[in-house]
Structures are given as structure tokens and as C-alpha cells.
Amino acid sequence: MNETSTGDLIYIFTFLLGGLAFAFGPFILVYLLAPRGTRNTVHKTGQYIECGMDPIGDAWIRYSAVYYLYALVFVAFAVDVLYLIPVALVYGRDFAVRDFVELLIFVGILSLVIVYAWKKGVFAWKRR
Amino acid sequence: MPGAECQVPNDGSVTGAAGVPQSTIRDPQSTIPQETFVLNLGPQHPAAHGVLRVLMTMDGEWITRAEPVIGYIHRMHEKMGENRTWAKFLPNTSRIDYLSAMHYTHAFVGAVERGAKIEVPPRAEYLRVITSELNRIASHMVWWGALLSDLGGLTPFLYAFDDRELILDLLEGLCGARLTYCYYRFGGVCNDADDDFLRGCRQFVRHMPARLKLYHDLVTGNIILRKRLEGIGPISAEMCRKYGATGPVIRGAGVAYDVRRVEPYSIYPQFDFEIPTFPQGDSMARYLVRMAEMEQSLRIIDQALDKIPAGPVMGKVPRVLRLPPGDYCYAVEAARGRFLVRIVSDGKDVPYRVRLRTPSFSNLSLFEEASRGMILPDALAMMGTLDLVIPDIDR
């Protein structure tokens, strides 16, 4: 392992440490500096907020499918963007119109999801 | 009506009763099992305009049953009416519905004058009409700002309160209070209007139409507002009558019921003003009724300023006021609807029973039936157009 690779390793390691510190640092700071409890009268500090009232029943119930289908359309395009990231990296190097057309075809095929969802009436927001 | 014709939404969706888009009504054939959860839009909620709690049984976003729970700001006005003399109850009347305090004092004072047969000099009647109409405009402005902040637009609140401050300055100069005026007395008003009050009113009446046109350009033609209000929350005239809903709610359903015109009191018959009604019965109609009402109030103030006579502002009132036994009613067109005071007197100087029939109480009682099957945002938009003041409901 020559020293350049150890240099890189150290670089990656410190970068990782910096990330973790940046993530967990505030938690530690808050734990040290912030007041630990809060004055309460009915000891319900941790309760879910529902306009000053105690929540009734449970929210873990079966929703209507409309929300689920809506989320699916979002996931489809999330995957679409996932594939576009590497393309974006190499896109500008030696540009040819062919690349642009290829990209258009790729995005066109993936936008069929919207057309399909539209036909199935997902966007009409009717209850299933 | 400047720039505000409203047509049924024509985005091809099949419309249910009275132009309600089909998508907001739950189709009865849907086979999914009824799995609902209870959300309480509780006392502390920005859209509740105070401490109104609505227990909403929800199926996803659709409301299957929205039951308002009230009483969180019940302040015993009727009980206080029974243990203080007639004059001592006056400050209470402006704290029932603090946005149209003048109308409520007018009703109580009118009922006592009707019982004790007290004459009110003409100048005092004119001052009462001017201050009542100013108060109605101020109340409609708070409603306008609050409704649009419910629908997400926060800037109109600033416009509305800007103009409302002009009215508050005028009324503060006259009666010393910004909100809970105790300006009327039995037999007249407590403080005569000097010239700069009348000049201030004249200036306000000239300044306000341009501002109302600005409100219309800023908001009424806005497609978002029209989409949020048109066809939403249909309330038919029959439902209004069954629930006793009055004021802009019944005028938005096409019935020209206004206590100033149907059951005239004070000197309103001497002024000519129209009663704006819109037949659609949806939230947009109620919105347009209140906007048009502000213009009519300006017309009344203008005519009252022209015809206000000189003279005393206080009639002759016995030192200790005693009403002959019996019951007396007096109805007034408050900003939110018909406000009725029913006094039962047994001859003493303390009322035996004071019953306050407030408009928001009946306007809200139809919310449960009107909001069935709607989605939550539409139900809140409709509640905004009902213009509720919660202490007015709980008393």
C-alpha cells in the first residue's frame, strides 16, 4: 500500500468523520446545552399534538388506494432520475446530437407512466 | 357585480347536487370496507377562528361525519343578564360578538326601549345606523381576511386590517373603544358626534369603493379562489330555513331575508339600499353576498350622513329603569345574521331572563349536514364562508 493510497484512505476517513460529526454534533450539543425537561401540568409533554385535545383512536388504518397510487407515480420518476445522474456526469464531454436524442427517448419511454396513470384515473382523485 | 360571474366548474366532471363536482362526493357503490379515523380539529386551530372543536370522522380525506363540539368559550352572558340591572348588562352585549358589537347593543337597547316605551331622538337613531353600518363593514373585513388566510392567501389580511383601522379610528374617536364599544344607551347614544367624526365618515365613504374594487381585482377574479369556492358547500334555502340559518348564509341561497328589510327596525326604512342575494347557494355566493353588502352599507352611511338632523342624542329615561312584566323581543340584522334578544321581565329593575339568539349558533348547526362527504379542505373553506365567531356561538 503506497503512501498515496493511505493518503486517500485518510482523506476518506476524515471526510466520513466530518460527516458524522456534522450529523450527530447538534444532538450532543443540544443534550449538553438545552434544558432537559419542560414544566408541565398534566405530564403529557410527549403526547401527539392534536389541537389541544387527546388524540382519539389510532391513525394506523387502511387508507383508500388513491394515495398509494399517487406515491407509485412518484417512485417511478425517482427511479427515472436515478438513471439520469450518471448520464448527466458524462453528458457534456464530447457532445453529439445523438446523445440528446437518446436522452429524449429514454425520458419519453419513462413518461409513459404518467400517461398510464392518467388513463387509470389516478389523477382524478376519486375514491377507490 | 364587477367581474365576478361564477359558473359551474366545466372541467367535465359530473356534477352532483347544485353543481358539486362528483369527485368530492363519495360514490355509494364503492365496496371498500368502512375504515375511518377520528380527527379532532380542536379548540386551538388556525382555521377554527377561535375555540371551536369539530370531531371529524374521516375516511381518508373525505369527511363521513363532522360534528362540531362547542362550549369551550361559554361565558354565561345569559346568566349574567339575570343578576345585574338593565344598564349593567350593556358592556356584556358588545362582548358576545365583538366584531359586530354595535348591532348586539342595538338589539338589547331596542328591546328595553320597546318594553319601557322610551323615545329615541332622531339624531341618535341616525348615529346608531351610521355606527352599525361602519361596524358591519369592519366585521366583513375581518371575515374577508380570515377566509382568505384559511384558503392560504395571507396578504389580503393585511389589506383588510389596513382599511379596518380607519373605521376603528373613527369609532374610537366617538366611543373611546376599538372593539367592545358600549356606545348606545337606553334612549339614545352616550356621546354626540362632532364634526370631524362626520367628516371622517364622509372621507371613509369616498375612500372605500376604490379599495373594494382593489379587493375584487386582487381576489375575487382569482382562479384559485373561484376553484376553491365555486360549487363547494351547497346550502339550499330549505336547509337554511330548517336550521334557522340567516344572514349572508340564507342570502347566498337566494332568499332575500334581511331583518332591516323584512322586519324593519330603527330608521332603516328611510334609506334605500338593496339586499344582495345570489341563487347558487355555494361558498362563492356567500362570499359575493358579503362583498356586495359592504357596498350597500356604504350607501346607507352616505345617505345617513346627508340626512342626519341636529338635536339631542339622549331621550328621557327614568332613573331606575323598570320594565312592566311580560316578554319583549327585538331582532337586528347583525353582520352574521339575525340576532334576537328576548327579555322576560317581572317588573323588577333586574331582568328575569335574557335570551340571546345568535346567528352563528344556527349557522353552524347546519355544518354537520352540509359537510357530509366533502373533503377536509373544502369543508374548511365552507366553514370560512359561514363567518363564525365562536363566543357568539357559545355565549
Place this chain on the structure above:
Amino acid sequence: MNPTLEQLCEQFGRLVGPAPAASAAPAAPPAPGPVQRTDHAAKGYDLDVSVAPLQVVMAAEILDRSGFGLDAVTGVDWLAQGQMEVVYDYFHPTTPLRVAVRTRVPRAQPEVPTITAIFPGANWHERETHDFFGLVFTGHPNLKPLLLPEDATFHPLRKDYQS
């Protein structure tokens, strides 16, 4: 189609039954008949009808058919006479007619049939009157406290209420 005062008087006359036969002793002022016309300017309503507690529903039906709307349900506690009075106020959206239907029930057993079936608006009015006076509206779908806390059992507007 607007109802007139005469039609209402006639309908209420039939409802309340024939006026008491002319009292034998002409000297005694005839007891004011159950159906009375009152001067709006003096009292605030045009027609004052006193009915028996059970006829309240029929009175509501008469007024509902004539297009009236329910204004208010008022409870009054007459401690001295040992009675409780319930006054129903009605307004009409198009005519200036105002009708007050009143009924009296003994304080010991204050029961009045509900008119929620005819005027859904009365649901809350009756719940509130039950809150404040303890008047039981028989047949009311949901007679829980409305303005008072859910577990309230006291009735504050009764004359003999000690807080």
C-alpha cells in the same frame, strides 16, 4: 303563498281547540285566549300561542308547512309558580310575521316532546335548554350537554341553582 296572520290564527284555533266557552261570570275578564295577536311594535312578535306541552310538535308542523323557520327555543324558570315555560320563536324568510309558541310544564317533571324531526335546527337549541334548565326533551336524538362540560350535571339557569 306567504301565510297570513288570519290563516295562522285559524289553524292554531283548530289546534288548540274551541276557545273556553264564554265564562259564566262576565265580570271576570275573559282569560286571554290561547291564540293572541300582539302588536309587533310593542312586543316584537305578531302571534302569541299558548299550547299544551304535547301540542308543541303539531304547532311546529303547522308553522313548518307555512314556511316558517325556527328562531330560538327559550326556557324560563318560573320558580314562584313551580312551572317551567318553553317559548319557541319562529320567523318567516319572506313575510314580516313573527310567531311565539309557548308552553308550560310543571317544574317537578319538566318534559317536552322534541321538534328535531321537523326542525333539525332545534337539536342544538333543545340541548342548550336542557343544559341550562334540565328540561328533558323526549325523543331528542342526543341530549348530551352542549355548552357545559360533557360531565356537567348542574343546571345553572335554574332560579334555585347554587354554584
Place this chain on the structure above:
Amino acid sequence: METQVDTSKIVKFAKLEDVLALGRAYSLWPLTFGLACCAIEMMATGMARWDLARFGAEVFRPSPRQADLMIIAGTVNKKMAPAVKLLYDQMLEPKWVMALGNCAISGGPFVYPGQYAVVEGVDQLFPVDVYVPGCPPRPEALIEGILKLEEKMTGKRRFPVAKLQK
């Protein structure tokens, strides 16, 4: 009354406390908690003419988690008291309470022998930091209440009190 919860901190720096107090004082986030007439005056204070934004307190947060000042604007009645206490609990330390208007201070015009519904004074429920009298108090009174609260937090008054000429 509420139990004595130890709200002390593990680490304290004097200068840091002053800086934090300064920051909190000049950006108070009130909880939208309008009950009655005082709520309308509170709204008017937030609007353009009285402009609560000059003192950093114009951000009205609906959720108790994000608010650090609870302005009780109106009458608290016995049916509402549990909800008010619950909201007070759900607010996070450091939190302050301002009783706006006579109803919040002492029950105001609704106090008479035999009254059955109004909590006479919010300080029966939890400790109150600033009392603003009035029925309803004028917007200037609310702004003075906020300045008084800032003085309580930072120890010094931001604007000099106008001295009456001799």
C-alpha cells in the same frame, strides 16, 4: 399546579446564556391561541399598522412545539382549561406565558358570585410571566407586554422609557 421538573442544563456558559437570551428575546414565536376579543386585537397588532414584526414576534406558530411564547388572548373557561394545560405542556422549554386581557389575568368581566364557567385567572393553571391588562388591551399594550417580556429575558430594556419632561 405543575410538578417541579428539573429543567436545568448540564453545561452552562454565562456569555452563551446571554447571547441565547438575546436571540430568543428578539425573535419570540408566539403560539396562535386566540380565544376571544383579545385575539382580534392580537391580530391587529400583527398587521401592518402596529407591526409586531418590528419586535420580531410576528411569526405566529400554530403548533406548540415550534412556539416559545403562549399569549392567552381571551377567556379560559373550565371546559377549555385541560386543553390549555395540555398545550402548555407540549411547549418546549424555554417557554413563557403572557396573560393578555383582564379575562386571562383574573377572569375579567365574567367574575361574579355564583359564576360557574370561567377560570378566574390563568395563573391558577400555570405560571404567567407577563400580565397585560385591558379589555381588550390596545395593540400598544401588547407591544409593551412583549417589550416587558424581553426585558425579563435579557435583563435590560430595549427602548428607553419616554421620560416625562419636568
